[in-house]
Amino acid sequence: MDIFTLFLWIGTLLFLIISFIKNKKKTKHALKMAFGMGKGMLGQILSIILLIGLILTLLPPQNIVKYVGSQSLIWATIISGAFGTITLIPAFIAFPLVGTLVEAGISIVPAVAFLTTLTMVGIVTFPLEKSEFGLKFTIIRNSLSFIFAIIIALIMGVII
Amino acid sequence: MIILKKLRNNLFFVLIFILYIILFIYKYNMGITALKNSVYYIREMLIIMPVIFILTALLDMWVPKEKILKYLGKEAGQKGILLSFILGSVSAGPIYAAFPICTMLYRKGASIRNLVIILSSWAVIKIPMLLNEMKFLGPKFMIVRWLLTIMAIIIFSWLTAKIIKDKDLPNIKKIESGLSLNKNACIGCKLCIKKYPEIFDMKNKKAYIKKLSENEDIDIIKLNEAIDFCPVKAITK
Numbered sequence: 001m002d003i004f005t006l007f008l009w010i011g012t013l014l015f016l017i018i019s020f021i022k023n024k025k026k027t028k029h030a031l032k033m034a035f036g037m038g039k040g041m042l043g044q045i046l047s048i049i050l051l052i053g054l055i056l057t058l059l060p061p062q063n064i065v066k067y068v069g070s071q072s073l074i075w076a077t078i079i080s081g082a083f084g085t086i087t088l089i090p091a092f093i094a095f096p097l098v099g100t101l102v103e104a105g106i107s108i109v110p111a112v113a114f115l116t117t118l119t120m121v122g123i124v125t126f127p128l129e130k131s132e133f134g135l136k137f138t139i140i141r142n143s144l145s146f147i148f149a150i151i152i153a154l155i156m157g158v159i160i
Numbered sequence: 161m162i163i164l165k166k167l168r169n170n171l172f173f174v175l176i177f178i179l180y181i182i183l184f185i186y187k188y189n190m191g192i193t194a195l196k197n198s199v200y201y202i203r204e205m206l207i208i209m210p211v212i213f214i215l216t217a218l219l220d221m222w223v224p225k226e227k228i229l230k231y232l233g234k235e236a237g238q239k240g241i242l243l244s245f246i247l248g249s250v251s252a253g254p255i256y257a258a259f260p261i262c263t264m265l266y267r268k269g270a271s272i273r274n275l276v277i278i279l280s281s282w283a284v285i286k287i288p289m290l291l292n293e294m295k296f297l298g299p300k301f302m303i304v305r306w307l308l309t310i311m312a313i314i315i316f317s318w319l320t321a322k323i324i325k326d327k328d329l330p331n332i333k334k335i336e337s338g339l340s341l342n343k344n345a346c347i348g349c350k351l352c353i354k355k356y357p358e359i360f361d362m363k364n365k366k367a368y369i370k371k372l373s374e375n376e377d378i379d380i381i382k383l384n385e386a387i388d389f390c391p392v393k394a395i396t397k
Binding site: 007011027040088095102144151 | 210253288329392
């Protein structure tokens with residue numbers, strides 16, 4: 001558990017205790033509401049997680065990195081950006097991976113595209129985002145994030 | 161018929177289940193690896209989601225609409241943008257952890273632009289992630305990418321708010337009178353509809369608030385009854 005998650009837990013538990021002291025009935029309502037929300041989202045989150053497990057098995061990131069390394073710059077950027085959109089990869093796996101990519105002498109442009117789309121654009125989370133915010137919002141947010149991830153990558157290629 | 165409907169509502173899950181079965185039949189070892197790969201994410205979910213749901217519900221209960229509207233609404237301006245960046249950056253967990261919080265904030269008056277800022281910064285500019293990035297790719301790389309990302313979010317959140325209007329977010333009821341229904345919490349028991357059929361109705365197994373005409377008087381006693389009867393307290397006013 002990283003320190004931010006820990007703080008979140010401590011803060012929320014303190015909040016819960018204060019809430020309970022101030023108003024028992026309201027707090028019980030809140031807990032029921034939280035439980036209901038969890039029940040509503042659990043199935044979809046589980047589906048997302050199982051899908052990520054599947055994708056990481058069928059398309060191991062190490063292989064993608066190898067493949068990207070042998071492509072031209074433009075293709076490498078688009079492929080690594082696109083791979084980043086498919087799945088959610090935790091930072092502790094992603095950064096060493098990108099680190100080896102850069103050390104191997106491959107341009108940082110694809111690396112940056114990958115890093116940015118990795119967390120911000122989500123094809124696996126698309127159904128969940130859609131049911132929360134609607135189709136139009138989800139499409140616009142994800143496509144703009146993708147476009148800007150590529151732009152950021154290109155600008156970084158020029159600066160660094 | 162009921163089975164078909166259930167299958168349709170859980171189409172995503174059913175599809176993934178079938179994919180796993182196929183994988184297990186043809187490539188048993190890969191199936192095991194896929195499940196093992198999922199374990200990390202399941203742990204991550206179990207660590208973060210309970211606290212997110214409790215926090216969302218508590219904030220929903222205690223923070224009045226006016227406050228959210230004032231600090232994160234359309235009128236909040238630059239302060240609202242800054243606050244959204246801070247909220248997203250100090251958060252924990254993957255992007256889907258931001259969804260319940262964001263729908264709650266939106267129902268209470270946060271603007272679409274600030275919603276996009278919270279979601280995006282929740283995803284990319286988390287502090288533990290930045291530290292990791294600095295370790296592996298160096299401080300210069302991290303700072304430049306961080307600055308560019310913030311600029312990008314400022315621009316595309318503005319663009320999103322230009323394209324997306326309140327009516328495009330149909331699943332979240334935002335009613336000026338203050339009545340709102342938390343679709344995520346609703347378990348579809350229909351008690352509210354029994355209590356006050358003029359206001360509540362069902363859609364996709366969830367209750368929703370029907371459009372109220374302006375001069376329609378709300379029967380407060382009936383409404384309060386509906387609110388009290390909801391077993392998951394999804395209705396608030």
